[in-house]
Amino acid sequence: EAGVTQSPTHLIKTRGQQATLRCSPISGHTSVYWYQQALGLGLQFLLWYDEGEERNRGNFPPRFSGRQFPNYSSELNVNALELEDSALYLCASSLNSRAGQPQHFGDGTRLSIL
């Protein structure tokens, strides 16, 4: 069974540009979560999508946005990139959003802002 897949693996952008990161969940999983892991800050929750709807977002500015498609894959968009957006962006999926369901992570997209 294929795990969570993310693309691209690495992305290099400059300040002010826009970045799009993609995620395909494990087959059958309907919930997709996005996290940012910046150096020294641990994993920070960004966004949660379930059944095509945004269910919750973390403490990030509106220039971080995303969507979930009918096939449950998801995109994370970051506009007006800033240097501090450089981080590993991890996508995770779970079977559903009920308590007790663990999340399984993709390999991540490493975003570097020059």
Added chain:
Amino acid sequence: RKEVEQDPGPFNVPEGATVAFNCTYSNSASQSFFWYRQDCRKEPKLLMSVYSSGNEDGRFTAQLNRASQYISLLIRDSKLSDSATYLCVVKGGSNYKLTFGKGTLLTVNP
């Protein structure tokens, strides 16, 4: 108080040692608890869920104390391959998101 707090570490232990990781969480409405491990520059991988009655998986034992809002992970007979960062993870409240501790780095030495 941080939502999830872990021992800051790092821990350096010899092969065969027993290692204990501690974690506390602030949201008493938390519903689910997990330990993840993360290798350097890799994604977090689920190690085990933590159940109220405590649970064991081979050399790994996890315990939960809801009254104290405390979670622990014990690794017995540690191996070189156990070297990683161990993340305490809590899920629940109204938003179902996972909240991660900052992780504790474990290095097992030959």
